[in-house]
Amino acid sequence: MIYKAEGSFENAVSIAGDMAYPGYVIRGKERSCMIDAGINLYGPLYMRTLETILGDPGRLDMLFLTHSHYDHLGAAPYLSRMLPALEIGGHEKIEELLAKEKVLKFMDTLSEVQREMFQEIVGDEDVHLSPLLLDHRLKDGDSFDLGGLTCEVYHTPGHTKDSISFFVPEIGALFPGEAAGIPRGEHCEGIQVEFLSSYGDYIQSIERAASLKPRMIGMAHAWVLTGDDAASFLEQSYHETELYRKQIESFLNDCSGDIDAAVEKMALAEYDEKGGIYQERNAYMTNLSAQVALIASMGNTCSPL
Ligand SMILES: [Fe+2]
Known part of the structure; x- marks a missing residue:
């Protein structure tokens, strides 16, 4: 319940x-x-x-x-x-x-x-x-x-x-x-x-x-x-975390590993266009930047979605 x-x-x-x-x-x-x-x-x-x-x-x-x-x-x-x-x-x-x-x-x-x-x-x-x-x-x-x-x-x-x-x-x-x-x-x-x-x-x-x-x-x-x-x-939560990582990797690949560009592109697609994220935009951007940087630091070794 x-x-x-x-x-x-x-x-x-x-x-x-x-x-x-x-x-x-x-x-x-x-x-x-x-x-x-x-x-x-x-x-x-x-x-x-x-x-x-x-x-x-x-x-x-x-x-x-x-x-x-x-x-x-x-x-x-x-x-x-x-x-x-x-x-x-x-x-x-x-x-x-x-x-x-x-x-x-x-x-x-x-x-x-x-x-x-x-x-x-x-x-x-x-x-x-x-x-x-x-x-x-x-x-x-x-x-x-x-x-x-x-x-x-x-x-x-x-x-x-x-x-x-x-x-x-x-x-x-x-x-x-x-x-x-x-x-x-x-x-x-x-x-x-x-x-x-x-x-x-x-x-x-x-x-x-x-x-x-x-x-x-x-x-x-x-x-x-x-x-x-x-x-x-x-x-x-486990499953969605893996999917989310792959999604970030995909944006990083599209942007040739440029973290700032990947953050902007992902925010536009996921937050602005798709919507449904109930979080203040500045907070969302701060968190997303940290998450994209973390995934970039792991090396882009996993296959994108
Ligand atoms: Fe927290």
Whole structure:
């Protein structure tokens, strides 16, 4: 089944925030953790929805972050300021990145352009991004006992070098961030391929996620997949990633290996003419440039479509 990312699942997972930037709250008998805290402007909304879910936002024990993009950790500094006992966990690179003034400013710029849209949520609260100290520098193989539920940590790079996936084996629930792509379209009719740091790592991460045989996947944006739809998403994601690589190779061949020309040609054909890509054009171009450069660096050895 395909559900909107809202409400509760398996009597153990509830969604804070909303379906655009869901924070997955996993409630064990003794401890609770939330996976991801989207853009900083959502900080006050996470506080309000955590109150509904837990009775008191202060009952949230841990916040775990899937990767270092502004729309997955932006509200973490705010929540850390509001909830001083909250333990924050993520890949160690997150702490290094958020220590840099330039990175904080860039993330701030990316979220501020959306302020008008979310003004009602943020009000006049101070949600500024600030350096974040990690209580848990998460590594592959870590696991956290929540009481009846375990939150297992898997390093799943490829989208970013610091991508982490979380798996709760007792309920078969996987929270991969964007490590295995994200559903695209109004009805999940496609998959947005998301390798940005390494194609090979990304493929391996999808295989690793599939090996866990999840019965539920809490996607980083918008959707929760269960049952056969969870299994088929990972299969489809693997397949579409390979097709996408071949498509990029084809554009590179057409442009004699010229990366910039291939990016322009592919954007014109896929984004402008074909359409159906629900992503702001500048963001699409930034990601596409990284992906074409990665495929070019692998050598154009595979046959085009
Ligand atoms: Fe991301």
